[in-house]
Amino acid sequence: xxxxxxxxxxxxxxxxxxxxxxxxxxxxxxxxxxxxxxxxxxxxxxxxxxxxxxxxxxxxxxxxxxxxxxxxxxxxxxxxxxxxxxxxxxxxxxxxxxxxxxxxxxxxxxxxxxxxxxxxxxxxxxxxxxxxxxxxxxxxxxxxxxxxxxxxxxxxxxxxxxxxxxxxxxxxxxxxxxxxxxxxxxxxxxxxxxxxxxxxxxxxxxxxxxxxxxxxxxxx
Ligand SMILES: O=C(O)CCC(=O)C(=O)O
Ligand SMILES: [Mn+2]
Numbered sequence: 630x631x632x633x634x635x636x637x638x639x640x641x642x643x644x645x646x647x648x649x650x651x652x653x654x655x656x657x658x659x660x661x662x663x664x665x666x667x668x669x670x671x672x673x674x675x676x677x678x679x680x681x682x683x684x685x686x687x688x689x690x691x692x693x694x695x696x697x698x699x700x701x702x703x704x705x706x707x708x709x710x711x712x713x714x715x716x717x718x719x720x721x722x723x724x725x726x727x728x729x730x731x732x733x734x735x736x737x738x739x740x741x742x743x744x745x746x747x748x749x750x751x752x753x754x755x756x757x758x759x760x761x762x763x764x765x766x767x768x769x770x771x772x773x774x775x776x777x778x779x780x781x782x783x784x785x786x787x788x789x790x791x792x793x794x795x796x797x798x799x800x801x802x803x804x805x806x807x808x809x810x811x812x813x814x815x816x817x818x819x820x821x822x823x824x825x826x827x828x829x830x831x832x833x834x835x836x837x838x839x840x841x842x843x844x845x846x847x848x849x
Pocket of ligand 1: 809
């Protein structure tokens, strides 16, 4: 990821926003999020509530969660969240190199479900565990060269609902607020990573833990 800014000083974004909730949550299938120079689709209840709760526990247990240290503007910092990784290929972001790590059964099952729904093949997943409202992810694009010119990122969320912001890389447009609900699947394709940044801001609201998976395809 480039332009990742995990320092506490990151912009907090607008105070509230429920862009995705404009689509009825009982909507079955993907709803397109209309953004210029982007291809973003959201499926609110991709995993049923019971299944999502079971998966949260199973997937939490299947990862070796650690605090990644990344290099931002020449400085090494601890990420403000816990992270895990599985995949067939080596992946590097923000000065950190993640070596191939074996797929576990629950993650494999989730990956296959997402592959069937999206028609894409993924060979790696970066998992993030946001323990509470202090844990967050700064503005960045998933635009490393090894993801190719038009990366497909499939993002599944479990546990607490959290705000997710999108902001154009250029210009002074305000960020577009969204809420990623438990059991949801967000897919970013095409030019999205070239033109947009995204972030998961901290919140003062008391929130429980959240797990997010971003399935990716690393090109050889
Ligand atoms: O937690 C999220 O929803 C965002 C995760 C993300 O952007 C990433 O892993 O690159
Ligand atoms: Mn990302």
